[in-house]
Amino acid sequence: MNEASLSRTLCQRLRRELPGAVVFKHNDLSTAGVPDISVTWGGITVWLEVKRGERITGRGVQRETMRRLMQVGRAYYVHFSPWFTWVGYISPELDEHLECVRSAKRHDYALVVEWVRSVIEENQR
Numbered sequence: 001m002n003e004a005s006l007s008r009t010l011c012q013r014l015r016r017e018l019p020g021a022v023v024f025k026h027n028d029l030s031t032a033g034v035p036d037i038s039v040t041w042g043g044i045t046v047w048l049e050v051k052r053g054e055r056i057t058g059r060g061v062q063r064e065t066m067r068r069l070m071q072v073g074r075a076y077y078v079h080f081s082p083w084f085t086w087v088g089y090i091s092p093e094l095d096e097h098l099e100c101v102r103s104a105k106r107h108d109y110a111l112v113v114e115w116v117r118s119v120i121e122e123n124q125r
Helices: 003-017 060-072 109-124
Strands: 022-025 037-041 044-052 075-080 085-091 096-103
Touching: 003 022, 003 037, 003 044, 003 109, 037 109, 044 060, 044 109, 060 075, 075 109, 085 109, 096 109
Parallel strands: 044 075
Antiparallel strands: 022 037, 037 044, 075 085, 085 096
């Protein structure tokens, strides 16, 4: 399964399990550097960059965009590896995992949906 398929399935799950949320999949050439998915719900927007395989962070403009979004908002990497699912912050300067949740399941979409829900609910208080 490639990143596009993972992103598409994640968007479907987010739309189904977060009723009322506005979920966009950003995937054309004119949006270079923009994270794969945005979720806006209750006045809070969360940006998600989906990765698969060994590489967790983006490169070039994508990496810089995520760094900037992390500084001023809510931007997270979602990593689907062959062995687990991971979602959280990564320090772009150090490639250090700063905050994350992890699942032993390969494609644990429920973990990601619950992470997004908790981030939004926490920031609405």
